[in-house]
Amino acid sequence: MESQNVDRPVHCIVKLGGAAITMKNSFETLNEEDLLLTSKHLREAIMAAPSCKTPLLDCADATEEIGEGGLEPACRAAFIVVHGAGSFGHFQASSSGVNKGGLRRALVTAGFVATRVSVTKLNHIVVRALAAEGIPAVGISPFAAGWSTSKKSLDRDNVTEVRRACNVGLLPVLHGDAVLDSQQGCSILSGDVIIRRLAEAFQPNYVVFLTNVSGVFDRPPTEANAVLLNEIVVDESGDWIVVKPKLESSVTTAASNHDTTGGMATKISEAASIARLGINVYIVKAGTRDALQALMGNVRDTSTKHWVGTIVRSAYREL
Amino acid sequence: MESQNVDRPVHCIVKLGGAAITMKNSFETLNEEDLLLTSKHLREAIMAAPSCKTPLLDCADATEEIGEGGLEPACRAAFIVVHGAGSFGHFQASSSGVNKGGLRRALVTAGFVATRVSVTKLNHIVVRALAAEGIPAVGISPFAAGWSTSKKSLDRDNVTEVRRACNVGLLPVLHGDAVLDSQQGCSILSGDVIIRRLAEAFQPNYVVFLTNVSGVFDRPPTEANAVLLNEIVVDESGDWIVVKPKLESSVTTAASNHDTTGGMATKISEAASIARLGINVYIVKAGTRDALQALMGNVRDTSTKHWVGTIVRSAYREL
Numbered sequence: 001m002e003s004q005n006v007d008r009p010v011h012c013i014v015k016l017g018g019a020a021i022t023m024k025n026s027f028e029t030l031n032e033e034d035l036l037l038t039s040k041h042l043r044e045a046i047m048a049a050p051s052c053k054t055p056l057l058d059c060a061d062a063t064e065e066i067g068e069g070g071l072e073p074a075c076r077a078a079f080i081v082v083h084g085a086g087s088f089g090h091f092q093a094s095s096s097g098v099n100k101g102g103l104r105r106a107l108v109t110a111g112f113v114a115t116r117v118s119v120t121k122l123n124h125i126v127v128r129a130l131a132a133e134g135i136p137a138v139g140i141s142p143f144a145a146g147w148s149t150s151k152k153s154l155d156r157d158n159v160t161e162v163r164r165a166c167n168v169g170l171l172p173v174l175h176g177d178a179v180l181d182s183q184q185g186c187s188i189l190s191g192d193v194i195i196r197r198l199a200e201a202f203q204p205n206y207v208v209f210l211t212n213v214s215g216v217f218d219r220p221p222t223e224a225n226a227v228l229l230n231e232i233v234v235d236e237s238g239d240w241i242v243v244k245p246k247l248e249s250s251v252t253t254a255a256s257n258h259d260t261t262g263g264m265a266t267k268i269s270e271a272a273s274i275a276r277l278g279i280n281v282y283i284v285k286a287g288t289r290d291a292l293q294a295l296m297g298n299v300r301d302t303s304t305k306h307w308v309g310t311i312v313r314s315a316y317r318e319l
Numbered sequence: 320m321e322s323q324n325v326d327r328p329v330h331c332i333v334k335l336g337g338a339a340i341t342m343k344n345s346f347e348t349l350n351e352e353d354l355l356l357t358s359k360h361l362r363e364a365i366m367a368a369p370s371c372k373t374p375l376l377d378c379a380d381a382t383e384e385i386g387e388g389g390l391e392p393a394c395r396a397a398f399i400v401v402h403g404a405g406s407f408g409h410f411q412a413s414s415s416g417v418n419k420g421g422l423r424r425a426l427v428t429a430g431f432v433a434t435r436v437s438v439t440k441l442n443h444i445v446v447r448a449l450a451a452e453g454i455p456a457v458g459i460s461p462f463a464a465g466w467s468t469s470k471k472s473l474d475r476d477n478v479t480e481v482r483r484a485c486n487v488g489l490l491p492v493l494h495g496d497a498v499l500d501s502q503q504g505c506s507i508l509s510g511d512v513i514i515r516r517l518a519e520a521f522q523p524n525y526v527v528f529l530t531n532v533s534g535v536f537d538r539p540p541t542e543a544n545a546v547l548l549n550e551i552v553v554d555e556s557g558d559w560i561v562v563k564p565k566l567e568s569s570v571t572t573a574a575s576n577h578d579t580t581g582g583m584a585t586k587i588s589e590a591a592s593i594a595r596l597g598i599n600v601y602i603v604k605a606g607t608r609d610a611l612q613a614l615m616g617n618v619r620d621t622s623t624k625h626w627v628g629t630i631v632r633s634a635y636r637e638l
Contacts, residue, residue, distance in 0.1 A: 103487045109455050110455070112455075113450050113456060114450065116446075116457055117450055120443055120446075124440060124443055127435075127436060127439075131436055136428050138431075138435055138463075139435070139460070139463065143459075144457075144459045144460050144464045144480065145463045145464055146464065146465075160465070161464075164467075165499075168505070169428060170431075185487060
């Protein structure tokens, strides 16, 4: 806020997948190891991020006081984190049908409240984990910030508060949340919808999806012969094609079949909706060396020839 | 949101004093007993609140599904809770001088982040405690909702999100928070400032301050001969006079002396700033029968002849 007329550029938006930071199938259970590793990777990536010319923070002054374990210099380009719910909130939401709306019904209201208690618990844990690594993380709950839907589609956002936080050197941490819906009373706003809106608003240099598998495969990774898709190119219309490896059309067809691909088509379409904006998306396994490289934007240079993950890029933008 | 054109009236705004729900002098320690009792009292008060005519929720439908332990019928007039920080956030904020601002300095940024981690932790605990009693509580962090200050004075609020939550039958829970400041970078927004703004915006029937002593005394309650002030009358200018008990002027003078009264003058002026709006304020010890009576607005009827607490009322409004 020291100089509201200059916006600090956003370098990278990170999606912390619910499946990566929680044990998706056991109630409100954290994947502490991956959360810790991811926090350390984020710190490293923030430290390596390009400096930005915004006069918001005095680097000299800041770095002088930082030192080991201190906070990251906010004179670097900003990062934004959005995490999913995983095993936090998911059960409460689905059992009460929050996404179907109807706050007239006590059961739905109970589910709405229980879902928020659970997802905000996870948000608090994530913010604390990042802060413990010296990252100036601040939680911004979409419901509290006024994000809402209309017939389940994003209706009102609050990009302004995220920008204000970035501009003073803070790292906003948003999350999938139960929100109000102008048509059906309430609904679930997914982290993916939030990421897409933020990517559109901030035009980051790249977006990273941290997940619990090595990237996107042509079929469930558990299946024999599952092939990791290295590079997918997306055009303006959102249509995409796998350019590496070269696949037989049959496999490509399978890739667009929701039922047989373990949701990989959904993953691709989420990434494609961002890549079509001209922003590259790196999908990679959380807590790995490849995740760190992705967070640093190094998915191509020689030192990372063997980078393992999926690049979903715009047909109009090279890496 | 089912009918945005009708605003649900706000019956009562409750301040949960930091000294009442936490052990003020031991780091991040809860006063579990008082929080539990207060949650039960709030549930009882909400159930007894007058019905409002807003068609927002179908009472028949709602009550049918509620039953013991279920959620409160949202067809009743709304309650709003604002809690202080007590031993959560206070230490982090004061040690780093967050209220003095200067996010250019890493120490202040660290303090800002640590303060928010601590106060949001308490907010989560309070929301969970209320929800456990079947109250549809939702946390609304002022920072996330966009409340901010300018030279430490409230600059931007977000009453809209609080109203939206009330309108769909939820009970918003706000708290004192570290916020951005357009002049000095950051500052502390106290729960009292938030309460005053909400009282102004919602014109509740009354406001209750739940604290850790029986009310406001003419000197520190620990002192011998400390006299509980039963009734204080406030005029439009905010000037106040103790009408019960009748005090010798000397004592009244003492009452306005910040140094010798254990902050009671501050307490009175906070309450007076609300009472001057024509809204009565009841200051009472949390967890007591008197607190329950205050939350129900019964500080005068015969059944509560012996109500113990301090009434700060407008000269232009009877009880």
